[in-house]
Amino acid sequence: MASLAELQSTATQVRRDILRQVHYATCGHPGASLGCADLLTALYFEIMSYTRTFHMDGANEDVFFLSNGHISPLWYSILARAGFFDIRELSTFRQMNSRLQGHPATHEGLPGVRVASGSLGQGLSVAIGMALAKRLNGDNKTVYVLTGDGELQEGQIWEAAMSAPHHKVDNLIAIVDWNGQQIDGPNEKVMSLGDLPAKWESFGWIVLQMDGNDMTSVLNTLKQAKDMLGKERPVVILMKTEMGAGVDFMMGTHKWHGVAPNAEQLEQALAQLEETLGDYPYDPEYNQV
Amino acid sequence: MIDGFPVTGKKATRNGFGDGLFEVGQQNDRVVALCADLVGSLKIQSFIDAYPERFFQIGVAEANMMGIAAGLATAGKIPFTGTFANFSTGRVYDQIRQSIAYSHKNVKICASHAGLTLGEDGATHQILEDIGLMKMLPGMTVINPCDYNQTKAATIAIADHYGPVYLRFGRPGWPIFMPEDQPFEIGKGILMKPGSDVTILATGHLVYKAMEAVEILESEGISCELINIHTIKPLDEELILESVSKTGCCVTAEEHQRLGGLGGSVATLLGMKKPAPMEVVAVNDTFGESGPPVDLMDKYGIGTEDVAKAARAAVNRK
Structure with a gap:
């Protein structure tokens, strides 16, 4: 069991990894990656039970799907820090011949990724499929999936939201990153999400809320969700x-x-985040093979 | 009609799918089925009765069905999705592209009511672009069987093939002429009749139309080599090149748009490896309409006489 301080310190390092990856790539999506850093740290370093040797089928282990694939630099940092691959590989983010594609993919065989994501709205359905398979197999582990909030504007999300309660899927925890922002501006301005808790409740889900940037709230709520x-x-x-x-x-x-x-902004940002676990050595020539 | 391929009855290709699914469900407990509110149309009730826990009704939500199938496949299941061809492809193209094809998921996309022969429901449902859409996806296998027996055999065969497959079949009762015990090998065309003047490459319902056309052409003294191309991707290049090398010209015949179908694949192959006169029997850049299946085929240029006419034209161009 990791202590609260250890988890917070991991999340801080992960934030540094995010900023450095995006800076060196000169592109990527830092905003929501930073926002969800506490959640993924809690999931991978405290809540989920899984093997570091990657198995695509996720049999008898907890499985995580990232539906809002644009926050890939967060997931890559987490997977590297969790031991799925060498942290030096973070240097290759968005480069040619890298396993760390702009959006997560299975095509290059990156351990930890089970389905491509980035085109929004698809991950919840995939997670439901995995949850149904686990039930068929008598596998009592849990499926987690993260979606964005702008992503909820996709119709497929609501097809999926309707189907999980219908099929009594009760080994699934979906998490919505409710930061209220999307590319073109605030959700409320782009396309109002309405009363989100009421929407999910009316579809038949057990709805919890948490402060995703307070590690204590994240841990407590995830544990509460597991109990439900x-x-x-x-x-x-x-x-x-x-x-x-x-x-x-x-x-x-x-x-x-x-x-x-840019370099100056990176420096300014990193000054706010302590280097707790050691930065990954930036090596643009790094080759994982 | 064609030696070795006597017509033994009449049944829809979709019945072959339903019966094949039931059989493959018996053979392999990793096989699961999903349907988007078209159980009766897809003829899968026998699978559902036998394996209720392995069937998932998804409702009228095809995008979600494709995603759930991808998730089931990730866990090692072999999902067969069932809905009309229109809703199996165009409606859910991005879901198939990202969650299934790009992610290498072992999902079998099984699509009924393809093409004009869906009939009276009209052009909203008569997809004629699906082969093109699916064959463009890297790693996707595309199969379009010709009768009940071949559809059943194909349904069973694709369960043993790892990787995404698009299996396309149809609605109307259709003559059965392929042997019941035929081996089905993905990517291997079937030489149904040897001939020397023209190669006819037909897929799906057009195989029967081509058989009828061959009868007419042979009576006119044109010797036809008829090949059943059940797999459009991967294409049996060796068999096609060998045949066209012998006959010197060819005709393709399909229930699909000219742009993007079997004809396009064969034209690319011949253009690169063995240029030869070629005619394409397909729907030409138009939507269909309501009507009886065979009448629609005649009106839209994919009937028996269209195949015969194309063969004569190809021979004349040599």
Whole structure:
């Protein structure tokens, strides 16, 4: 079991990894990656049970799907720090011949990734399929999936939201990154999401809410969600986060959704985040083979 | 009609799918089925009765069905999705592209009511672009069987093939002429009749139309080599090149748009490896309409006489 301080320190390092990957690539999506850093740290370093040797079928282990694939630099940092591959490989993010594609993919065989994502709205369906397979196999482990909030504007999300309670999928925890922002601006301006808790409840989900940038809230709510599994209903956690969390000038705006910090901005951002576990050595020539 | 391929009855190709699915369900407990509110049309009730826990009704939500299938496949299941061809492809193209094809998922996309022969429901449902859409996806296998027996055999065969497959079949009752015990080998065309003047490459319902055309052509003294191309991708290049090298010209015949179908694949092959006069029997850049299946085929240029006419034209161009 990791302590709260250890998890917070991991999340801080992960935030540094995100910023450095996006900076060196000169592109990518730092905003929501920073916002969801606490959640993924909690999942991979405390909540989920899984083997470091990657098995595509995820049999008898907890499985995570990232539906909002644009926050790949976060997931790559987490997977590397969790031991799925060498942290030096983070240097190859978005480069030619890399396994770390702009959006996550299975095509290059990156351990930890089970389905490509990036075209939004698809991950919840995939997670439901995995959850149904686990039930068929008598596998009592849990499926987790993260979606964005702008992503909820995709119709497929609501097809999936309708189907999970119908099929009594109760080994699934969906998490919505409810940061209120998307590329073109605030959700409310782009396309209002309405009363999200009421929407999910009316579809038949158990709805929880948490502060996604407070590690204590994240841990407690995830544990609470796990306790609510097995009741013939899926669980969704509406997770309030701040896009850009951890870097003052990236917070409170959608402007850092998909923009890389330049050298000066990187320095300014890293100054706010302690190097807790050691930065990955940047090596643009790194080859994983 | 064609030696070795006597017509033994009449049944829809979709019945072959339903019966094949039931059989493959018996053979392999990793096989699961999903349907988007078209159980009766896809003829899968026998699978559902036998294996209720392995069937997932998804409702009228095809995008979700494709995603759930991808998730089931990730866990090692072999999902067969069932809906009309229109809703199996165009409606869910991005879901198939990202969650299935790009992600290398072992999903079998099984599509009924393809093409004009869906009939009276009209052009909203008569997809004639699906082969093109699916064959463009890297790694996707595309199969278009010709009768009940071949559809059943194909359904069973694709369960043993790892990788995404698009299996396309149809609605109307159709003559059965392929042997019941035929081996089905993905990517291997079947030489149904040797001949020396023209190669006729037909797929799906057009195989029967080509058989009828061969009868007419032979009576006119044109010796036809008839090949059943059940797999459009991967294409049996060796068999086609060998045949066209012998006959010197060819005709393709399909229930699909000219642009993007079997004809396009064969034209690319011949253009690169063995240029030869070629005629394409297909729907030419138009939507269909309501009507009886065979009448629609005649009206839209994919009837028996269209195949015969194309063969004469190809021979004349040599």
